[in-house]
Amino acid sequence: ADDRRPVRFTHPTLAARAARVLRDNDTGTVITAAPRLYPHMWSWDAAFISIGLARLDVRRAIAELDTLFAAQWRNGMVPHIVFTENDAYFPGPDRWGTDGALDGPANVRTSGICQPPVHAIAVRRVLDIARRSGPDDRVRAERFARRIWASLYAWHRWLVEYRTPGSSGLIAIVHGWESGMDNSPRWDVPYDAVHPGAALPPYVRKDVHVVGDPDERPTDREYDRYLWLIEEMRRAGYDQRKIVENSSFLVGDVFITALFAMSCDVLIELGKEFGQETDRLDDLADWAAKARAAVAASCHSVSGMARDRDLRTNRWLDTQTIAGFSPLLCGGAPESVQLRLLSLLDSDRWCGHPGLLAPVPPSVSPMRPGFDPRQYWRGPQWPVVVWLFSWAFEQRGWHERARRVREGGIRLTDDGSFGEYYQPFTGEPLGSTDQSWTAAVVLDWLC
Numbered sequence: 473a474d475d476r477r478p479v480r481f482t483h484p485t486l487a488a489r490a491a492r493v494l495r496d497n498d499t500g501t502v503i504t505a506a507p508r509l510y511p512h513m514w515s516w517d518a519a520f521i522s523i524g525l526a527r528l529d530v531r532r533a534i535a536e537l538d539t540l541f542a543a544q545w546r547n548g549m550v551p552h553i554v555f556t557e558n559d560a561y562f563p564g565p566d567r568w569g570t571d572g573a574l575d576g577p578a579n580v581r582t583s584g585i586c587q588p589p590v591h592a593i594a595v596r597r598v599l600d601i602a603r604r605s606g607p608d609d610r611v612r613a614e615r616f617a618r619r620i621w622a623s624l625y626a627w628h629r630w631l632v633e634y635r636t637p638g639s640s641g642l643i644a645i646v647h648g649w650e651s652g653m654d655n656s657p658r659w660d661v662p663y664d665a666v667h668p669g670a671a672l673p674p675y676v677r678k679d680v681h682v683v684g685d686p687d688e689r690p691t692d693r694e695y696d697r698y699l700w701l702i703e704e705m706r707r708a709g710y711d712q713r714k715i716v717e718n719s720s721f722l723v724g725d726v727f728i729t730a731l732f733a734m735s736c737d738v739l740i741e742l743g744k745e746f747g748q749e750t751d752r753l754d755d756l757a758d759w760a761a762k763a764r765a766a767v768a769a770s771c772h773s774v775s776g777m778a779r780d781r782d783l784r785t786n787r788w789l790d791t792q793t794i795a796g797f798s799p800l801l802c803g804g805a806p807e808s809v810q811l812r813l814l815s816l817l818d819s820d821r822w823c824g825h826p827g828l829l830a831p832v833p834p835s836v837s838p839m840r841p842g843f844d845p846r847q848y849w850r851g852p853q854w855p856v857v858v859w860l861f862s863w864a865f866e867q868r869g870w871h872e873r874a875r876r877v878r879e880g881g882i883r884l885t886d887d888g889s890f891g892e893y894y895q896p897f898t899g900e901p902l903g904s905t906d907q908s909w910t911a912a913v914v915l916d917w918l919c
């Protein structure tokens with residue numbers, strides 16, 4: 473018995489609570505990422521949310537992805553936030569200033585950057601769940617998968633056309649928010665080179681007032697840099713070529729590159745099933761192969777861990793975080809590297825750390841200097857990232873490993889608060905509670 477967290481729900485009760493969170497966070501048009509902290513639709517959140525929704529209502533799951541893709545930019549980018557009318561989050565649409573952007577969508581306000589490309593994975597999952605849930609849902613989800621395919625392809629093509637500068641083959645991000653792991657130590661070195669100018673318009677943060685303890689959120693120093701990058705993009709009129717050429721932050725993101733490779737695989741499967749053009753399937757196969765090669769090429773010769781690359785200085789970023797395990801997700805690294813990574817993942821530096829409440833990977837190793845068990849992407853465990861590991865391990869045929877990760881994920885979240893992230897030793901929920909994507913992945917694990 474473990475008395476660190478006395479409340480533990482049984483699986484049926486936990487599933488019922490998760491379903492309630494998704495219903496409660498439904499504004500009627502979108503399911504917000506979290507009730508108070510994030511009152512809008514976020515791109516990768518929406519993907520995970522649709523997976524959870526498919527367990528409750530396939531029609532609603534499809535609607536969620538349709539809403540996101542209705543906000544897709546004309547050049548193919550899927551924006552990281554689709555704004556609702558709520559103004560409780562900063563930076564909102566006025567600060568982003570994308571309204572006049574050449575490639576922006578009509579009739580909806582969005583941010584001007586993207587997030588990890590996990591949407592094809594969500595479509596596949598919704599389809600699989602719908603097929604098991606009954607003939608009407610099956611037909612509905614098949615029509616949807618056929619219909620959304622071209623938009624997914626355009627999104628992937630945008631990442632290749634605009635976001636693979638240089639020769640590393642890694643997909644580049646122009647803002648830490650694009651990684652979804654905002655203040656991970658992965659980005660500390662590149663952010664040191666971002667110098668907010670005197671022209672940074674003043675601003676007031678809202679996030680720190682919503683969470684229990686402001687220390688669970690990024691610092692003001694970090695926010696100055698986040699806002700400065702937005703300022704640079706506004707000035708470039710959200711012209712992608714200009715941004716990639718000039719922005720003070722340009723980093724090849726190895727985790728996104730691994731997710732992209734897996735999503736391309738899924739899109740190929742779907743494309744074959746729904747009779748998409750061979751040329752496009754060939755493109756996807758080519759992109760997936762290049763992405764895998766880039767992930768493999770990033771691996772450190774001693775530790776085996778995959779690395780991001782600062783594309784402004786052309787240097788590898790050696791900071792070890794959960795993203796270092798990217799080759800375990802997408803495959804493609806030599807067997808010897810894979811074995812090294814698997815034993816590292818199981819070791820006391822990661823999932824085997826004796827102090828963990830649940831044996832799932834934290835965002836940063838508890839043994840690493842600078843590890844902070846309560847600070848956002850600098851130590852806590854994130855249920856969605858755990859879900860990605862469980863899904864990817866299943867895909868790779870590692871069923872026993874996938875099962876262990878899933879059980880660990882359920883253990884992490886069985887207090888029923890659906891925390892945004894968790895303190896790894898005490899299991900205390902941090903950031904927001906009733907976070908939609910946490911509820912969604914728990915539903916997927918339990919059903």
Ligand code: 9WN
Pocket residue numbers: 505510514516517552649651652653654679
């Ligand atoms: C900025 C919504 C999002 C997640 C990100 C997470 C956090 C936003 C923020 O919340 O980022 O995009 O304001 O901190 O880091 O992964 O998509 O849940």
